[in-house]
Amino acid sequence: MTRLRLVQDDQQAGARKPVARLSLDGLELAGRAILGPVQLDLFSGETVALTGPSGIGKTSLLRVLAGLETRQRGSVERPKNVAVVFQEPTLLPWRNLQENLCLTLHISPEAAEQALASVGLAGRGGDFPGQLSLGQQRRLALARAFAGSPDLLLLDEPFVSLDAALADEMMTLFETLRSGSSVTTLLVTHAESEAKRLASRIVHLSGSPATLDP
Numbered sequence: 142m143t144r145l146r147l148v149q150d151d152q153q154a155g156a157r158k159p160v161a162r163l164s165l166d167g168l169e170l171a172g173r174a175i176l177g178p179v180q181l182d183l184f185s186g187e188t189v190a191l192t193g194p195s196g197i198g199k200t201s202l203l204r205v206l207a208g209l210e211t212r213q214r215g216s217v218e219r220p221k222n223v224a225v226v227f228q229e230p231t232l233l234p235w236r237n238l239q240e241n242l243c244l245t246l247h248i249s250p251e252a253a254e255q256a257l258a259s260v261g262l263a264g265r266g267g268d269f270p271g272q273l274s275l276g277q278q279r280r281l282a283l284a285r286a287f288a289g290s291p292d293l294l295l296l297d298e299p300f301v302s303l304d305a306a307l308a309d310e311m312m313t314l315f316e317t318l319r320s321g322s323s324v325t326t327l328l329v330t331h332a333e334s335e336a337k338r339l340a341s342r343i344v345h346l347s348g349s350p351a352t353l354d355p
């Protein structure tokens with residue numbers, strides 16, 4: 142049985158009220174223990190990187206936080222307005238870019254156009270997702286996440302399998318969008334360099350048996 146351990150730098154915890162709080166006793170999927178006891182508080186405006194080897198349970202933890210996975214034991218507190226960006230952009234292929242933004246975020250066409258412009262897609266609102274490169278689709282997915290002004294942003298390896306130049310461009314874009322917002326972010330990543338560049342705090346999912354280091 143895989144058991145997991147979360148090593149968390151607790152310096153920032155203090156008495157502040159977290160924006161999101163995960164108090165997990167465990168998560169079993171298909172009869173297998175995936176996650177053990179995990180306590181994770183996310184505080185206002187911070188970007189926390191969640192790292193760990195492949196298959197350890199990073200995406201599962203993110204899904205629990207997002208409310209997409211409900212089979213866990215334990216409690217999750219999250220704000221109302223949560224945005225999730227997955228590895229693969231999840232755009233509606235039969236809707237144009239402007240509709241993709243307006244329909245999912247309930248924002249005006251003008252706000253949608255502004256969001257498109259913020260990621261270098263000005264004037265492309267009438268195009269369909271299939272007409273975009275993967276890099277452009279990923280930029281749009283990021284723009285959509287920020288355009289909804291989320292209180293909590295959950296990113297699941299949004300820069301993975303991009304060439305180095307494009308990954309760098311995406312990270313710069315993320316930094317720009319984040320600088321105009323007070324969003325609290327959890328970023329799942331394999332890449333130490335990415336975590337160091339983007340995160341104010343790094344937590345590491347690892348170990349067997351499942352325990353939580355102080």
Ligand SMILES: Nc1ncnc2c1ncn2[C@@H]1O[C@H](COP(=O)(O)OP(=O)(O)OP(=O)(O)O)[C@@H](O)[C@H]1O
Pocket residue numbers: 170171175193194195196197198199200201202331
């Ligand atoms: N719906 C599911 N049913 C059964 N097992 C699952 C399910 N989803 C994930 N798992 C298993 O849970 C474990 C953790 O998967 P998860 O995707 O959370 O890991 P990860 O750390 O995000 O991996 P990677 O870095 O490779 O994306 C894996 O062994 C996976 O096979």
